[in-house]
Amino acid sequence: MMIVMADFMDLLSNSVFISVISALFLVLSLLYYIIYDQQKNHHGKKKYHPTGATLLDVLINYNTAHHFLTDLAAKYKTYRIAIPFQRQVFTSDPANVEYILKTNFKNYGKGKHFSDIMKDLLGDGIFAVDGDQWREQRKMTSHVLSSKVLKDYSNEIFRKNTLKLRNILLEAANTNQIVDMNDLLMKATMDSLFKVAFGVDLDNMSNSTEESARFTRAFDDANTLIIRRLVDITWKIKKFLNIGSEAVLTRNMKLIDEFVYKVIQIKIQQTHSLKDELSLKKKNDILSTVIENKQDPKYLRDIILNYVLAGKDPIAIAMVWFIYLLCKHPDIQEKVAEDIKKATHMEEEITNNISNFDARVTEAALEKMQYLQAALSETIRLYPPLPLDAKTCFSDDVLPDGYNVRKGDSVLYLPYAMGKMKFIWGDDALEFKPERWLDENGCFHPESPYKFTAFQGGPRICLGREFAYRQLKTFSALLIGCFNFKLSDEKCVRTYRISINLHIDGPLHICVSNRFMLHKP
Numbered sequence: 001m002m003i004v005m006a007d008f009m010d011l012l013s014n015s016v017f018i019s020v021i022s023a024l025f026l027v028l029s030l031l032y033y034i035i036y037d038q039q040k041n042h043h044g045k046k047k048y049h050p051t052g053a054t055l056l057d058v059l060i061n062y063n064t065a066h067h068f069l070t071d072l073a074a075k076y077k078t079y080r081i082a083i084p085f086q087r088q089v090f091t092s093d094p095a096n097v098e099y100i101l102k103t104n105f106k107n108y109g110k111g112k113h114f115s116d117i118m119k120d121l122l123g124d125g126i127f128a129v130d131g132d133q134w135r136e137q138r139k140m141t142s143h144v145l146s147s148k149v150l151k152d153y154s155n156e157i158f159r160k161n162t163l164k165l166r167n168i169l170l171e172a173a174n175t176n177q178i179v180d181m182n183d184l185l186m187k188a189t190m191d192s193l194f195k196v197a198f199g200v201d202l203d204n205m206s207n208s209t210e211e212s213a214r215f216t217r218a219f220d221d222a223n224t225l226i227i228r229r230l231v232d233i234t235w236k237i238k239k240f241l242n243i244g245s246e247a248v249l250t251r252n253m254k255l256i257d258e259f260v261y262k263v264i265q266i267k268i269q270q271t272h273s274l275k276d277e278l279s280l281k282k283k284n285d286i287l288s289t290v291i292e293n294k295q296d297p298k299y300l301r302d303i304i305l306n307y308v309l310a311g312k313d314p315i316a317i318a319m320v321w322f323i324y325l326l327c328k329h330p331d332i333q334e335k336v337a338e339d340i341k342k343a344t345h346m347e348e349e350i351t352n353n354i355s356n357f358d359a360r361v362t363e364a365a366l367e368k369m370q371y372l373q374a375a376l377s378e379t380i381r382l383y384p385p386l387p388l389d390a391k392t393c394f395s396d397d398v399l400p401d402g403y404n405v406r407k408g409d410s411v412l413y414l415p416y417a418m419g420k421m422k423f424i425w426g427d428d429a430l431e432f433k434p435e436r437w438l439d440e441n442g443c444f445h446p447e448s449p450y451k452f453t454a455f456q457g458g459p460r461i462c463l464g465r466e467f468a469y470r471q472l473k474t475f476s477a478l479l480i481g482c483f484n485f486k487l488s489d490e491k492c493v494r495t496y497r498i499s500i501n502l503h504i505d506g507p508l509h510i511c512v513s514n515r516f517m518l519h520k521p
Contacts, residue, residue, distance in 0.1 A: 047402070047403055047404060048080065048404055048405075049078050049079050049080050049089055049403045050076055050080065051080045051081070051082050052072040052076050052079030052090075053068075053072060053079075053081045053082070054081065054083075055081070055084065055231060055233070057081075058081060058083075063497075063498060065498055066387050066388075066416045066417070066496065069090060069388070069416070069417050070414070070416065073090070073092035073417040073421060074417075074421065077092055077093045078093050078096060078399070078403065083231065083233065085233065086113070086233075086410060087406065087409045088409070089405055089409055089410065089412070090388075090412050090413075091412070091413050091414070092413070092414050092418045092424075094418070094448065094450045094451045095399075095400040096400055096401055096413070097413045097418075097450045097453055097457070098400075098448075098450035098457065098458075099400050100391055100411055101413075101449075101450065101457045101458035101459075102458030104397065105458050105460075106394075107394050107395055108393060108411060109130035109131075109134075109391060109392060109394065110127075110129060110130050110390075110392060111130070111392025111410075112392070113392060114128070114391075114392060115128050117226065117229045117230065118226060120222075120226065120253055121222050121223070121226050121309075122302065122305055122306055123298065123301065123302030124299070125137070125302040125303060125306030126138060126141065126306050127306050127310070128306075137303070137306075138463070140290065141463050142463055144286050144289055144290075145464060145467060150196070150286070151467075153196065153285075154192075154196045154467070155363075155470070157192050157195045158196075158471045159474055159478070161191050161192045161195075162188065162474060162475050162478045163358075163478065164206070165184055165185075165188045165205060166478060166482060166483075168205065169184075169479070169482075169483055169512045170482075170514075172512055173483065173512045176511075178509050178511055179509070179510055179512065180507040180508060181323050181485075181508045181509075181510045182504055182507050182508040183507060184205070185316045185475075186216075186312075186316045187204035188204075188205055188475075189313075189315050189316040190202060190204055190216060190312050190316075191203060191205055192471075193307070193308065193311040195285070196285060196286065196311075197285060197286045197287060197307045197308075197311060198263055198285055198286070198287040198304065199267065199285035199287060199288060200263055214259070215256060215260075218251075218253075218255040218256050219252075220499070221248070221249075221252050222252045223309075223313075223499040223501065223503075224497065224498065224499045224500075225245050225249040225252070226249070226500060227500050228245060228498070230390075232245070256305070257301065260301050260304050260305065261297060261301060264297050264300045264301060267287050268295055268297075271288065271292075287303075287304070290303060309500065310462075313385060313500075313501040313503070314385035314386070314468060314501065315468055315471050315475075317383070317385040317501055317502055317504070318376065318379060318380055318468075318472055319472060319475050319476070321379050321502075321504065322375070322376060322379045322472075322476065323508065323510065324487075324504065324508060325379055325382070325383075325432050326375075326480070326485060327485050327486055327487045327490075327510070328432070328487075329432055332375060332432065333480070333485065335371055335434075336372050336375050336476070336480055337480055337481065337484075337515065338371075339369050339370070339372050340369060340372060340476070340480060341481065342368075343365045343368035343477075344357060344361055344365050344481065346360065346481070354482070357481060357482070361474070361481070365477070366470070366473045366474065369473060369477065370438065370443055370444045371438070371442070372473060372476055373444045373469065373473065374434035374437035374438050374444050375434040376469070376472050376473070376476065377437050377444075377446075377447075378432060378433060378437060379432075380452075380454045381419040381425075381452060381454070382419050382432065383496075383502055384416055384419060384454035385454065386454065386500070386501060386502070387414070387415055387496075387502045388413070388414050388415065388416065389412065389415070389453075390410055390411070391410070391412070391413075392408070392409070392410055393405045393406065393410075393411055413453060415453040416502065418453055419452075449461060481515070482514065482515055483514065483515060484512070484513045484514075485510050485511075486511045486513075487508075487509070487511075488509040488511050489509065492509075494508065
């Protein structure tokens with residue numbers, strides 16, 4: 001059966017004692033459902049969202065959970081899922097999303113339930129905390145990301161690693177080799193992130209060390225294991241007993257922490273030994289800037305892992321789905337290529353020269369690529385890197401749709417489902433249609449962040465949004481401007497795997513061919 005049920009059976013088989021506990025759990029679950037329904041029906045004039053599913057439904061559909069939640073969203077817009085000892089509300093209603101993210105922002109935060117779930121991986125980082133801790137880290141992140149030094153440095157690093165990736169693709173094109181774009185893009189973004197954020201050269205694309213490869217695998221596995229806690233009501237028991245999925249998570253976290261604390265120690269030593277020289281220089285990487293103000297290793301560890309979660313996966317995931325969709329829609333791939341060509345004035349070239357092309361992929365040229373931006377936004381609409389986001393209600397409230405939520409309720413909004421709702425996007429909501437983002441003059445126009453929720457909205461709106469788009473456009477221009485991409489198996493249909501972020505499930509095997517004659521520089 002699927003992974004979560006396998007974990008549950010694994011728990012049952014560990015001992016008679018655990019079997020007895022689990023049997024009691026099932027009895028308590030039945031009592032919970034009865035009491036919960038009675039409470040809903042005897043709460044005076046208050047009304048609560050309909051129950052769309054139970055925990056059993058979720059477990060049965062776990063490996064396709066986002067499809068399952070999307071089907072429920074199409075039926076109810078906002079609904080509850082009955083999970084023992086939890087009260088969960090799922091919404092795809094833009095009015096409700098705006099209310100919890102902006103209008104009544106102070107009443108909705110991460111809360112203890114979700115902080116506990118995420119703590120092993122994210123600690124007290126920005127994505128797992130509320131209040132003063134969140135405000136302090138957001139202020140610091142805003143200051144760092146707005147730095148022109150960081151912007152210029154990050155552009156240089158992302159461009160450098162994109163060109164490394166392009167050389168790999170060039171070799172593949174010249175030798176008719178099939179490449180795994182999922183693996184290559186993950187490595188490229190990891191290399192870029194660690195250099196920009198921490199000043200560390202992983203060089204995964206060229207010759208990854210076993211140490212960095214172990215860290216990457218452990219981090220990806222931890223993402224998958226952590227998210228299962230949302231539906232695994234036994235996870236605290238398994239963690240206490242160190243069995244099943246929690247034992248695996250513990251091993252992964254040991255590898256992750258060893259790697260990260262080593263990076264921190266090296267960076268602190270460098271800061272101390274080069275203090276005078278560094279004070280005379282502009283610091284490029286984020287960690288060097290943070291260490292100036294705070295050198296507590298645990299604090300720095302949490303900062304690093306939250307940046308890895310925000311900076312590695314979303315950009316790589318968006319690019320992987322983008323390449324996949326362009327392969328499925330070759331007419332749109334050609335429109336994107338033409339947009340890049342036009343913005344860089346390459347259609348004026350008699351002999352297409354790669355050096356000329358690279359020189360013309362400037363900030364100004366990227367700004368002109370309106371169709372490219374539309375196609376990227378359309379990809380993120382259909383395949384948002386963060387498919388669901390959770391908040392906790394801090395006091396009894398009424399949502400704009402007229403239904404009540406209670407103190408302690410988990411309220412989750414669903415970017416993946418919202419991107420497929422016909423009542424939000426029209427009857428063609430399931431189509432890959434970049435034109436929906438363009439006005440009559442062919443200029444890109446953004447949508448409300450409460451309709452297009454991939455970057456959140458209100459006070460918690462993603463600080464790295466412009467940073468992400470800039471890197472996505474750089475990747476796209478330098479790759480799609482030079483290569484045509486085709487699936488090695490054109491009938492292949494790819495789906496996601498369940499994790500914090502919306503990773504494609506498995507490799508993405510691609511054939512690449514030159515758009516014009518390229519030679520290694």
